[in-house]
């Protein structure tokens with residue numbers, strides 16, 4: 332029996348068995364002891380379990396922290412690297428070298444990293460260069476030049492001809508002058524004439540000029556580059572002219588395209604002697620525009636469209652044949668057109684059946700398109716205020732007197748302000 336105690340399995344148990352227990356009692360004692368040991372074993376196993384799961388957790392934490400460390404080290408590296416210089420490729424030479432104009436002005440002959448695909452390196456592409464060696468380390472995406480921030484590139488605007496009321500003649504003329512050369516250039520070749528070079532929309536504010544331009548773009552499925560003339564007036568000398576150049580280049584890259592210069596009068600005003608430095612800069616921008624208009628091929632897929640409120644102050648050079656040679660007047664709507672426009676802007680509104688657009692058109696003499704739109708919205712507001720389900724004639728009348736009265740009174744205020 333003592334042999335059992337000295338057995339390996341219970342080694343370490345230094346039990347001193349008293350002689351009187353070496354019989355039945357002794358076996359009971361052993362069973363007890365075994366129970367105790369089993370319990371202890373159980374506890375130890377549980378602890379082991381716990382520690383192992385803690386170890387697993389610690390390991391996963393370690394992996395996580397290592398990952399964090401890596402990202403932070405990368406970030407630190409990124410922050411510590413010196414900035415790259417932006418340049419534009421001027422020419423690709425045969426020996427693998429390139430001529431690059433850096434953004435500060437001077438030109439350099441530089442090498443490039445071998446990881447760059449040769450096909451990306453075209454003259455005009457923007458590249459990033461190392462500061463010390465000026466070697467090209469990357470090609471920048473040239474979706475739109477940084478210079479042309481003010482240009483709105485609308486792939487296809489959501490205005491349609493049916494949303495424009497009372498301008499059917501203008502729409503027809505515009506389509507002939509802008510759409511036809513894009514969709515049927517062969518018709519012009521057949522007859523042997525050049526389509527109009529540039530089309531100028533002119534007329535009082537709020538009559539739908541900008542809308543017309545957008546509708547054309549929508550119909551022709553072209554890239555529509557819209558820039559407001561005042562965006563071309565820049566702080567530094569020569570920058571406006573450069574923007575004009577880039578604008579035409581961008582249009583050329585994205586053919587078929589329509590360039591739309593809104594509010595042309597801001598750069599196209601008559602040139603005169605004795606101008607200030609600022610005026611001279613605006614005139615330089617205008618001259619660049621004239622040069623670009625001469626340069627681009629009228630049968631090409633770039634059409635030029637502009638809009639202005641003030642035809643009378645535009646420079647004569649802009650208005651001669653060969654530049655803007657098609658003028659489309661967008662007048663204040665007449666009675667029929669007003670009825671049409673009201674119909675367009677109320678097409679989604681809940682209207683009472685008694686509303687007669689002809690009557691409304693009669694009492695809105697002198698209102699332009701944007702005022703008619705405001706009237707429609709205002710009538711809706713009146714109906715909402717009175718908690719009605721639909722807009723009635725009286726709401727329309729209230730809206731008309733509100734919108735047109737505000738217009739008239741603001742006119743008198745502004746006239747009075749400058750006496």
Ligand SMILES: Nc1ncnc2c1ncn2[C@@H]1O[C@H](COP(=O)(O)OP(=O)(O)OP(=O)(O)O)[C@@H](O)[C@H]1O
Nearest residue numbers: 494495496536537538539540541542672700701704
């Ligand atoms: N003929 C029209 N048919 C329908 N809506 C019109 C019409 N004319 C103007 N509108 C409404 O007036 C708003 C302003 O029109 P738009 O921006 O085309 O005017 P604009 O002639 O370009 O004015 P501005 O000379 O001040 O730039 C349009 O968003 C449209 O809701």
Ligand SMILES: [Mg+2]
Nearest residue numbers: 540541593638
């Ligand atoms: Mg406009």
